Amino acid sequence: MKLAVIADDFTGGADAASFLKRQNAKVVLVTKIPHEQVECDCLVFALKIRSIPKNKAIESVKQVCEYLKSHPVKHLYYKYCSTFDSTPKGNIGPILDFLLEYYHLNRCIICPSLPENGRTVENGILYVNGTKLAETPLKNHPLNPMWDSYIPNLMKEQSKYPCLILNRKSFNSYYDNYSDRNKHYIIPDYVNIDDAQHIVKLFHSDYLFSGGSGLLEHLFQFHNNEHVFSTKIATKTIVLCGSCSKATKSQIETWINKGKTSYAINPNSNIEELYSYIQESESEILFYSDAVFRDLTNTSRDSTFYSNAKKIESLLSKLGAFAYKNAYNRLIVAGGETSGAITSVLNFTSFYIGKEIAPGVPTLIPTHQPNFHLILKSGNFGNKEFFLETLEE
8 A cells, every 4th residue: 555544533534535536546444443455555544533532542543553564555644634623632743743753753744734625824824714723713613622823832732842834935945954853843834736746845755744635635646547436326315414613504504595304403302203304304304403503602611511512423323323224325424523423323434435525525435335325524614505516416
């Protein structure tokens, strides 16, 4: 294999896989360590490590590294969100520190940029559609509120090692001035394709990379014929939304305004009643957390808050499993944590990569159940028509 990707959640894994597929790479996405040889160019490990205790996250990453000892790759890419999504305790910093130490490396780039979706980095500052990260709605993210826009400040609280800003004026001087430093992270400017090409030119021979999916499209070249999987099989569709992001909210509103069937759920919703809606529905159906239409700005992130979030996640997981058992063959999920929970309940552990619905959102086709299609969407991805447009695919 040429490349292994460790993604910190399931939607991030799908995101990475879709950008690799653009290069005609043969990609397989797995949610558990394989027990057999996987024939592919790129193996994407979609883990659920973004918001769990850092020791458990590191242990999951270590298991991947141990697997790669007997299934070596030329490069390893640690994929996290293009909006960073990491608290002062981690998990991005602790995992990167672990990887540097495990592989005895002295550097790794930190490159969350995804210009295609409006995420860019310049002079160490992460922007979302031209606005500094900490000035966007992501400052109120329910699980990982982003308190700063300057990546070295984000890393300082959670990592042992310093960050070096590499702006485009200093690209060509890195090896003259900094390459022999002790362990460190490099944060390059990445606003456009020219920046991506400069980064690739400088660091293409490195073993370890980290960032969003944007750089993946440019780092590696593959020479396969395109393998197109049919996505024209779905006849019954269910949409499950755990995300409370601004993008997902607009997608739900668009669905409702088009007169499509939808139901709001809360932590105390009766699951049997929700099951009956699925059984009785004769068309596409959408379930969403009622929190998406509430102002969460001043909501206390206490034990009750997280308990309610877990209850919503559990309800949506049960609905996904119930829909699958009742002949629904296309499942669309919005939200990284929700996607991880639902995929785990369905017990699919490996996927081929089908058509890209939107940037970073492909159709996932279970390797042992090709007539079922799963679409996992990061909460912030997709335009307001995303759910409706997906029905046309």
